[in-house]
Amino acid sequence: MRKIIIAGNWKMYKTSVEAVELVTELKRTLGDMNDVDVVVCPPATALAEVKDVLNECSIGLGAQNMYWDDFGAFTGEVSAPMIKAIGVEYIIIGHSERRQFFGETDATVNKKIKAALKHQLIPIVCIGEVLAERESGKTFDVIKTQLEGSLVNLTAAETENLILAYEPVWAIGTGKTATPDQAQEVHKFIREWLTKKFDAAVANKVRIQYGGSVKPENTAELMGQPDIDGALVGGASLKSDSFAAIVKNCLALK
Numbered sequence: 001m002r003k004i005i006i007a008g009n010w011k012m013y014k015t016s017v018e019a020v021e022l023v024t025e026l027k028r029t030l031g032d033m034n035d036v037d038v039v040v041c042p043p044a045t046a047l048a049e050v051k052d053v054l055n056e057c058s059i060g061l062g063a064q065n066m067y068w069d070d071f072g073a074f075t076g077e078v079s080a081p082m083i084k085a086i087g088v089e090y091i092i093i094g095h096s097e098r099r100q101f102f103g104e105t106d107a108t109v110n111k112k113i114k115a116a117l118k119h120q121l122i123p124i125v126c127i128g129e130v131l132a133e134r135e136s137g138k139t140f141d142v143i144k145t146q147l148e149g150s151l152v153n154l155t156a157a158e159t160e161n162l163i164l165a166y167e168p169v170w171a172i173g174t175g176k177t178a179t180p181d182q183a184q185e186v187h188k189f190i191r192e193w194l195t196k197k198f199d200a201a202v203a204n205k206v207r208i209q210y211g212g213s214v215k216p217e218n219t220a221e222l223m224g225q226p227d228i229d230g231a232l233v234g235g236a237s238l239k240s241d242s243f244a245a246i247v248k249n250c251l252a253l254k
């Protein structure tokens, strides 16, 4: 049985003061939640202060990006050991906004996954098609290419430690959610790909989140699908009441 994991991707929102306010509220409402894994991913500038608030509660901490080398002359970047030293446990890798605006590719995603695993960070690896790809019937081809490129040369044991996030780009920040059937069909495809590449044991272990306009009202229906194991939430994770409602709407499931 895969445990549901709900992660809030705060993107480039919240100063550290605002981040502490939000996470303090979340700790009050979700801090002893054990039936669902809950993770917050604030901007890098707020990680340390958010971690101080999260001490001794069940909410996990994730970062939104990192570079693959441990250190070096890479102005503006942060590394896995640096975020690990703050107490970060999860790392979002290859979000579509990073692919779209910062030139990330499946090859760089693969390097980052390997760096994260080397430092015992849990990668949340994002994949998903853009609208034109969906409309021209290329969704599965795109997903397959992203999986092959992002997970190249990973062993079964390494892959078991990943979380995958299917985020159709046309559903991100648009209010246009994939229907439960549309999402389930891609999640099932991803799990079948994992079975073919590794085996059923690996495929059954990997948690696959859905992301794209997840809100309290659509959570139960999406999370009720057999291959959807959680959500990566953008906009609705920026307010404690909507994020807490999303988590609580998962409680009756699975």
Ligand code: 13P
Binding pocket: 009, 095, 167, 171, 172, 173, 174, 175, 211, 212, 213, 214, 232, 233, 234, 235, 236
């Ligand atoms: P929204 O929930 O705002 O659509 O964002 C989804 C997302 O990109 C999470 O990583």
